[in-house]
Amino acid sequence: MHINISEISKKLNLEENIIKNAFEKRIISLNKYKNKKYIAFKKKLRHIERGTTLFLNDGMDVVMGYPKIRRALLLDPTLKKYFIDKVVVEEKLNGYNIRIVNIDNDILAITRGGRICPFTTKKVLKLLNMDILRDYPDLMLCGEMVGLNNPYVPNYYQEVDNIIYIDKNTTITENLGFYIFDMRNRETNIPLLIEEKNRLLEKYNIPHVKPLGIFKKENIEEIKNIVMKLNNEKREGIVLKDPNMLVDPIKYTTHYTQYNDLSVAFKYLFDLGIDFMFSRLIREGYQSFEFNEGEKELEKRAISIGKAIVYPMVESIKMVSKGELITEDFELYFDSEGDMDEFLRYLKELHISYVVKKREVLNGKYRIKMGRVYPSTNDKIKSHLKGSLW
Amino acid sequence: MHINISEISKKLNLEENIIKNAFEKRIISLNKYKNKKYIAFKKKLRHIERGTTLFLNDGMDVVMGYPKIRRALLLDPTLKKYFIDKVVVEEKLNGYNIRIVNIDNDILAITRGGRICPFTTKKVLKLLNMDILRDYPDLMLCGEMVGLNNPYVPNYYQEVDNIIYIDKNTTITENLGFYIFDMRNRETNIPLLIEEKNRLLEKYNIPHVKPLGIFKKENIEEIKNIVMKLNNEKREGIVLKDPNMLVDPIKYTTHYTQYNDLSVAFKYLFDLGIDFMFSRLIREGYQSFEFNEGEKELEKRAISIGKAIVYPMVESIKMVSKGELITEDFELYFDSEGDMDEFLRYLKELHISYVVKKREVLNGKYRIKMGRVYPSTNDKIKSHLKGSLW
Numbered sequence: 001m002h003i004n005i006s007e008i009s010k011k012l013n014l015e016e017n018i019i020k021n022a023f024e025k026r027i028i029s030l031n032k033y034k035n036k037k038y039i040a041f042k043k044k045l046r047h048i049e050r051g052t053t054l055f056l057n058d059g060m061d062v063v064m065g066y067p068k069i070r071r072a073l074l075l076d077p078t079l080k081k082y083f084i085d086k087v088v089v090e091e092k093l094n095g096y097n098i099r100i101v102n103i104d105n106d107i108l109a110i111t112r113g114g115r116i117c118p119f120t121t122k123k124v125l126k127l128l129n130m131d132i133l134r135d136y137p138d139l140m141l142c143g144e145m146v147g148l149n150n151p152y153v154p155n156y157y158q159e160v161d162n163i164i165y166i167d168k169n170t171t172i173t174e175n176l177g178f179y180i181f182d183m184r185n186r187e188t189n190i191p192l193l194i195e196e197k198n199r200l201l202e203k204y205n206i207p208h209v210k211p212l213g214i215f216k217k218e219n220i221e222e223i224k225n226i227v228m229k230l231n232n233e234k235r236e237g238i239v240l241k242d243p244n245m246l247v248d249p250i251k252y253t254t255h256y257t258q259y260n261d262l263s264v265a266f267k268y269l270f271d272l273g274i275d276f277m278f279s280r281l282i283r284e285g286y287q288s289f290e291f292n293e294g295e296k297e298l299e300k301r302a303i304s305i306g307k308a309i310v311y312p313m314v315e316s317i318k319m320v321s322k323g324e325l326i327t328e329d330f331e332l333y334f335d336s337e338g339d340m341d342e343f344l345r346y347l348k349e350l351h352i353s354y355v356v357k358k359r360e361v362l363n364g365k366y367r368i369k370m371g372r373v374y375p376s377t378n379d380k381i382k383s384h385l386k387g388s389l390w
Numbered sequence: 391m392h393i394n395i396s397e398i399s400k401k402l403n404l405e406e407n408i409i410k411n412a413f414e415k416r417i418i419s420l421n422k423y424k425n426k427k428y429i430a431f432k433k434k435l436r437h438i439e440r441g442t443t444l445f446l447n448d449g450m451d452v453v454m455g456y457p458k459i460r461r462a463l464l465l466d467p468t469l470k471k472y473f474i475d476k477v478v479v480e481e482k483l484n485g486y487n488i489r490i491v492n493i494d495n496d497i498l499a500i501t502r503g504g505r506i507c508p509f510t511t512k513k514v515l516k517l518l519n520m521d522i523l524r525d526y527p528d529l530m531l532c533g534e535m536v537g538l539n540n541p542y543v544p545n546y547y548q549e550v551d552n553i554i555y556i557d558k559n560t561t562i563t564e565n566l567g568f569y570i571f572d573m574r575n576r577e578t579n580i581p582l583l584i585e586e587k588n589r590l591l592e593k594y595n596i597p598h599v600k601p602l603g604i605f606k607k608e609n610i611e612e613i614k615n616i617v618m619k620l621n622n623e624k625r626e627g628i629v630l631k632d633p634n635m636l637v638d639p640i641k642y643t644t645h646y647t648q649y650n651d652l653s654v655a656f657k658y659l660f661d662l663g664i665d666f667m668f669s670r671l672i673r674e675g676y677q678s679f680e681f682n683e684g685e686k687e688l689e690k691r692a693i694s695i696g697k698a699i700v701y702p703m704v705e706s707i708k709m710v711s712k713g714e715l716i717t718e719d720f721e722l723y724f725d726s727e728g729d730m731d732e733f734l735r736y737l738k739e740l741h742i743s744y745v746v747k748k749r750e751v752l753n754g755k756y757r758i759k760m761g762r763v764y765p766s767t768n769d770k771i772k773s774h775l776k777g778s779l780w
Contacts, residue, residue, distance in 0.1 A: 070779040070780060071780040072779060073779075074775065077777040078779065079777075082779070266675075269675070278667065279780070281667075281703070285656075285659070285703035286707060288704045289704055298700065298701070299697075301700055302693070302696035302700035303692070303693050303696050303697075304696065306691075306694065306696020309671055309692070309699075310678065310695055311692060313671070313674075313675035314675050314679055314683075317679040384464060386471070387462075387464065387467040387468040387469075387472065388468075389463075390462075390669070
């Protein structure tokens, strides 16, 4: 495939030698989805965000990567320092970040890493009315794919149960949905103002994260109450935005999220990075401090964190000792065998290891149970169980 | 000071350019203690252990660094795989590793990093009978400096209380002592056999770690019982050795040690590395598995670990929020003001930050209360409290 480095360089305003070098170091990958060729940036390179996609079509269309959202460790004084006047609080969902775009009249769903995901693309077309992108082809919809039947971050969300009728007496439930939280110009990454975004999404009837409130930046107690309420409901957290999007959004998560992240991290203990674990622990320290916890609450938090670490770790060691493979399991629904195979090929291309645990055909619907394999966790535990030293 | 690279190269069997390079990269430092000039290796370089000292005297005497002791995550099957036949179990003490040598008729105590520590050297001369090194100048005594009044790892050990008489009615108690666990040829690092070592140390009446037992390597239940007993007594753990020292010793620690290490790590949360924290958590997983813990015991372990993480972290954040400086405090005793100042100069040379909290003169004895400052922990918490983002 011929790649015109000079044109890419002009389009992105990035020197040719930097682009060449990035290709050599595989920071830029060359990919294909159906008849579309595109390059994807696996890392941030100068002003080009990680996950940026450039299509090798006539227009050399660019879809900028979704910018990293920074985190407040303390709501107070961070919000007062960071925001201008008012703060919009939106719910943060625990799913997978995607961008939906219209390229040459095709609707595509792009992952955090800048790849077109065939699974997500097809679900978007099925579940969302995409007239909005036909009317505004320069915009991208940035959102979260949530639900249990999601190959990336499988978490159950009650509000995205889709009943599928198999026959007169049988239904199955696919738990999958999309919530849009941002609309941006896909080439410049300039976002719509919150009101404008919500107006458009409502007009086209697109599910979106609704504001939990708009507050003066000094009114932190109310925001803390929202966090506490979300924590009790086992929800992930909040994203805080300037109503006019003049400063970048920032995020803040609940204890439940830290607990849940740690449980996952210590189940796959040698695969998820130790930075991942450490950062979750740090968040707990600041949260406990900020929420001014007494002896009882502090103890409750400590116990919760201890269990999130020790229980899954011991469970994983036990599983390997019994000869079982540690996998992260999820079920996916497809409309055809072809779609299913296409997605499995896509995972292989991404070097994601998985095992297929079960395939079923349900009156034209295809259900697959897969297990993502975390290789280091399986291999290292096996080796320690055989007596290798640290 | 003139350094003869070519002679060092010959003595250590290490190419000249490697030595030059190591000097430039400050892997080798050039140091002085009284009239003795020496170089110290801060990192392992080929076959030269980290902490190796070479004296720039006529004999170019070498004191090899103490070899790193590897760790068993599981006693079974690691011991069966690793040892030849029998295993000597010695107690592992929680103090500071030192090597004591005789160079040109001077007794010197060398730290893990290969430096002559003036504090430790003087305490050795006071507390130990060094005739052994006058009779065997080629040997080094490898041991642990333990006790609360120790500048490196201040932990109380009941068995090293030294009563010091100030006047008729007043005594003070210095908690400090040395336990030798290895004797090695200081140039070759070849160890004496366990029996030989113990015989010599007994003959010269030198305090040493006594074997807790000698077991067939298959007899792991008894070793587990020792670990459990030590854990109940809040002791650190064990070192496992081949009676003939034909394979390197390995170590194994109690839950109490992991708990204690984590408490320290999360008190100084941005100074101790995250690898330090992660490795302690991993040990807990394997220990719980190996000790076949039931629901109650597992819960107890999880709670203990959770508290070791959350409590000190929140406490440190609270301290900084009140404007206090987080320090690791310890008291040291000196025989003269000169000795005290010499040691403070030595810490400065090593770029260790500390504050002096109190100085007292007690009838010719000098007592100093110092706080070691962990700069990253203080600075980062301060910055987060002011609202900086993660």
